[in-house]
Amino acid sequence: MSLAIFDLDNTLIADDSDFLWGQFLVDRGIVDKDHYEQANKKFYEDYKQGTLDIVEFLHFSLAPLAQHEANQLYRWREEFVDSLIKPIMLDAARALIDRHRQAGDTLLVITATNRFVTEPIVKLYGIDNLLATTPEFKDGRYTGKFQGTPCFQQGKVDLLRDWLAESAETLEGSCFYSDSHNDLPLLNLVDRPVAVDPDEKLRQAAELANWPIISLR
Numbered sequence: 001m002s003l004a005i006f007d008l009d010n011t012l013i014a015d016d017s018d019f020l021w022g023q024f025l026v027d028r029g030i031v032d033k034d035h036y037e038q039a040n041k042k043f044y045e046d047y048k049q050g051t052l053d054i055v056e057f058l059h060f061s062l063a064p065l066a067q068h069e070a071n072q073l074y075r076w077r078e079e080f081v082d083s084l085i086k087p088i089m090l091d092a093a094r095a096l097i098d099r100h101r102q103a104g105d106t107l108l109v110i111t112a113t114n115r116f117v118t119e120p121i122v123k124l125y126g127i128d129n130l131l132a133t134t135p136e137f138k139d140g141r142y143t144g145k146f147q148g149t150p151c152f153q154q155g156k157v158d159l160l161r162d163w164l165a166e167s168a169e170t171l172e173g174s175c176f177y178s179d180s181h182n183d184l185p186l187l188n189l190v191d192r193p194v195a196v197d198p199d200e201k202l203r204q205a206a207e208l209a210n211w212p213i214i215s216l217r
């Protein structure tokens with residue numbers, strides 16, 4: 001039994017939930033179309049290039065949460081998951097998760113996308129443990145700010161180490177599945193890194209290090 005860690009976006013699902021949430025807000029007229037759509041696409045390109053300013057992005061992406069009542073946000077989120085996320089969940093990802101579950105491994109998703117967006121997605125896969133960027137919630141409302149360390153690049157490593165210190169888990173025999181070169185700090189930390197439908201930078205790194213490369217598509 002060991003720790004099986006999964007990235008979410010473009011790993012367990014066939015797209016990026018953070019980007020899709022932004023597009024959902026645009027399509028529903030919840031945010032200004034011209035400004036928000038353009039900025040959302042730019043931030044996503046920055047992410048793919050490895051140049052994303054995570055704090056700047058979080059100020060942008062969490063701002064809509066502060067502009068609406070929580071109950072309304074939860075209704076929109078349910079619609080978002082039903083319409084945009086469930087169709088891109090992957091049967092092969094479910095099978096992979098089930099193999100680890102049957103082996104008695106502890107399952108953990110660690111994702112840069114904030115917890116508001118990702119928590120219901122992770123629950124659909126039957127995974128209880130989630131490390132994600134945490135939006136601040138005070139007096140029954142989201143504030144548009146975030147708490148603690150952003151769960152991105154080295155931040156994933158830092159948050160995982162904090163989680164390990166509070167749990168009975170270790171990294172002995174651990175594996176991590178990811179598609180993105182942004183996750184190289186964590187891939188280099190675990191015993192068994194696995195590149196999943198990797199971007200070009202991760203593919204090159206995986207081939208150089210002789211890591212397994214798999215597809216869940």
